[in-house]
Amino acid sequence: MGNNAEFKGMVYLGFDLGSSSVKAALIDAADGREIARAHAPESEMPIDAPHPGWAEQDPEAWWTHAVSAARKLFSSAAINPRDVGGIGIAYQMHGLVAVGEQQEVIRPSIIWCDSRAVQTGDALFEKVGPTVFAQRMLNHPGNFTLPKLLWVKENEPEQFKRIHKIMLPGDYLAMKLSGHITTTSSGLSEGILWDFQQNTPAHWLLESCGLSTDLLPALVPTLGKQGELSAKAAAALGLPEGIPIAYRAGDQPNNALSLNVMEPGEVAATGGTSGVVYAVSDKPDKDEISRINQFAHVNHTAEAARIGKLLCINGTGIQYGWLRKLMGKKLSYNEMNARASAVSPGSDGLSLLPFGNGAERMLGNRFPGASMHGIDFNRHNEDHLCRAALEGIAFAFAYGMELMQDTAHFSKIRAGSDNLFQAAVFGDTLATLSGARIELVNTTGAIGAARAAALACGNLASLSEACATDSQEGLYLPQTDTSAIQEAYQRWKQHLRNALENKSS
Helix, strand or coil, rough: CCCCCCCCCCCEEECCCCCCEEEEEEEEEEEEEEEEEECCCCCCCCCCCCCCCCCCCCHHHHHHHHHHHHHHHHHHHHHHHHHHHHEEEEEECCCCECCCCCEEEECEEECCCCCCHHHHHHHHHHCCCHHHHHHHHCCCCCCCCHHHHHHHHCCCCCHHCCCCCECCCCHHHHHHCCCCCEECHHHHHHHEEEEECEECCCCHHHHHHHCHHHCCECCCCCEEEEEEEEEHHHHCCCCCCCCCCEEEHHHHHHHHCCCCCCCCCEEEEEECCEEEEEEECCCCCCCCCCCEEEEEEECCCCCCCCEEEEEECCHHHHHHHHHHHCCCCCCCCCHHHHHHHCCCCHHHCEEEECCCCCHHHHCCCCCCCEEEEEECCCCHHHHHHHHHHHHHEEEEHHHHHHHHHCCCCCCEEEEEHHHHHCCHHHHHHHHHHHEEEEEEHHHHHHHHHHHHHHHCCCCCCCCCHHCCCCCCEEEECCCCCHHHHHHHHHHHHHHHHHHHHHHHC
């Protein structure tokens, strides 16, 4: 919607708290169509790394940017604040936010790509037992929220003593909006704090770790009334007090919702800072709990299981952004994509491993690092680097999807028409290796969060009808001549095997 255009009617506000920015969007309550979107800051939010493998952000900065994005949104869309019917929240998953009794932040958030707690998670896995984790948690604890909390307890005892409640990033944003500390079953499942067998928070697991169950916030529904906008937050946002907060979910379950991927057999994908393939199933996989994540989807219930099987690759878009900075930012991403397309498949023998953003779950929580192989100073130039980077990311996706073949079928994948999916080299390569039809849809996580809030408040008839208002922006189909791509992929896999062997030796 253009600047200063006026909209009359009820609207819903969605936030998407990412690691690079906070996005905000407005949708029409009548049919779910997008009205406007905005983000803050203009440049990417920094990720602090005080030590190798660490990744932290300041939660207060998230709130500052959420306020800025919302105010920009209402300024551009000329919406009457009293027409806002509700608020939905999407957020970066797995982070640890710790606050004191006055809701003050105790320490920077340890975010999703932080690797410091891998050994802590491994020790917890051995202590409690693989069978228990497989049956009740559906995941290896890895470096998710619970191990991060244990790391703080073991390494920062004075800080730990001050903790009143622990939260996920979306819980923190909900706290700033409502003034109350709450969480959801979907959120607890991503923190390895939800018992799927008992359908309750895993209090027994906290107790086995010597942690008080009082650290967990009160439980509210994922889809449903979670609280109301406080007077303080309303003043900051320029909105009336009392607007219901009606939805909260991690960015990947929310991305699936945004793409109307809700039922068993449906698959969504994203290619932002990290890359994700998210397949919905009605059956948990208790055999593969170490490399594929399994969380409660936004519509999961004990009676009708909806498990989101999530493959995450940490080093995807962040690698492409790193390459752009390395080249002096003289090219836009679209120009890099065009230059990559000018090189033949296989990048003339150049291979890039994109694993430079922390321990990779699909690699058994190992951190082989990013690396470049086969470079020829007399043949390779920036065009080859651009293509090899995109191919390397697509190869990482394909490698992970091979782990999911027994529980997911990749005939069709839905993805947002942004980030890496704007690059034809990436999309064509992934479609060819996976055999999937990849449909690109013009939507965002913030729009999905707003629609979910409207659905929860009873102002939106169905998610399917709302998603039908999104335009299909592109399509990638498997190519018929696969020889060059397959050869390059096999070469890439050998480089990965070598890197993992060298790391373990």
